[in-house]
Amino acid sequence: MTNKLQLFQGTTIRSIWDSEKEEWFFSVVDVCNVLSGSQAKDPGAYWRKLKQRLKAEGSEVVTNCHGLKLMASDGKMYATDVLSTRDILRLIQSIPSPKVEPLKMWLAQVGSERLDEIADPEKAILRGADYYRAKGYPDGWINQRLQSIEMRKELTDEWKARGIEQELEYAILTNDMTRAWSGMSVKQYKELKGLKKENLRDNMTNLELVLNMLAEVTTTTISRTRKPETFEESRKIAREGGSVARDTRRNIESRIGQSVISTSNADDKPINRH
Numbered sequence: 078m079t080n081k082l083q084l085f086q087g088t089t090i091r092s093i094w095d096s097e098k099e100e101w102f103f104s105v106v107d108v109c110n111v112l113s114g115s116q117a118k119d120p121g122a123y124w125r126k127l128k129q130r131l132k133a134e135g136s137e138v139v140t141n142c143h144g145l146k147l148m149a150s151d152g153k154m155y156a157t158d159v160l161s162t163r164d165i166l167r168l169i170q171s172i173p174s175p176k177v178e179p180l181k182m183w184l185a186q187v188g189s190e191r192l193d194e195i196a197d198p199e200k201a202i203l204r205g206a207d208y209y210r211a212k213g214y215p216d217g218w219i220n221q222r223l224q225s226i227e228m229r230k231e232l233t234d235e236w237k238a239r240g241i242e243q244e245l246e247y248a249i250l251t252n253d254m255t256r257a258w259s260g261m262s263v264k265q266y267k268e269l270k271g272l273k274k275e276n277l278r279d280n281m282t283n284l285e286l287v288l289n290m291l292a293e294v295t296t297t298t299i300s301r302t303r304k305p306e307t308f309e310e311s312r313k314i315a316r317e318g319g320s321v322a323r324d325t326r327r328n329i330e331s332r333i334g335q336s337v338i339s340t341s342n343a344d345d346k347p348i349n350r351h
Contacts (some may be wrong), residue, residue, distance in 0.1 A: 085111055085183045086176070091147045093159065094273060101274060102148055102159040103184075105168065112174035124158065127171065138168050149261060151154055209279075212343065221286050225278055228290045232297045239305055250315045256290045257319025258326060270342040280342040282331070286336065294323035 082093040091104040109124040131139045141164045209219045255263050296318025305311045
């Protein structure tokens with residue numbers, strides 16, 4: 078785990094990166110103090126009172142709270158209540174403050190998914206082009222990335238139709254498919270590109286995106302044809318879909334004499350050209 082100090086409107090919010098869960102966790106006390114303005118003698122007072130109220134209400138936010146060691150103002154490490162980005166977003170709905178909306182946007186910038194994109198995926202896709210353009214991506218890459226989003230949605234819709242609903246199961250299937258075509262797990266692939274919370278597809282080259290789309294489209298088509306009834310059957314199909322893209326990758330590599338798997342990420346100029 079990696080500790081990091083994040084600045085929100087000039088105020089420090091302590092955070093910690095969990096590489097196993099690939100998730101940011103934020104100090105609940107720091108977030109509460111930013112929103113309530115109670116950063117005086119007893120920084121934890123507001124959170125203790127809020128925690129009592131949430132417990133009485135049976136809120137699962139308190140249940141999801143973890144105790145991880147963060148550095149305090151005296152330079153020592155103490156067990157501190159932390160929440161994931163998603164649970165922080167739930168928590169701040171309970172705190173009346175004009176800073177709630179700015180904090181949501183801040184959380185989005187440091188790695189959370191936007192709430193309205195979760196509620197309305199189509200809206201997220203439609204405004205995706207402007208987002209990528211603002212990030213400096215060329216139009217050709219943007220068009221391909223938006224197409225990949227559509228392919229991904231078709232695949233997840235197919236998995237849902239097969240009774241797959243848990244996020245962990247989606248992650249396992251995606252990992253199986255990615256490993257089959259790239260030779261790496263999603264985590265290994267992200268590490269190769271120097272990524273943490275960032276979206277892997279946002280950091281793929283054109284060729285990597287095409288191969289990933291081929292794996293997803295093939296997996297979707299096979300699943301629709303065979304109509305698997307169990308999770309293990311879906312895992313087998315995900316690996317089959319990935320293997321089709323793997324064979325294509327190897328064919329390309331044999332012709333160009335180098336790997337198509339790139340260490341480039343969105344911060345590198347080459348990703349915008351190839």
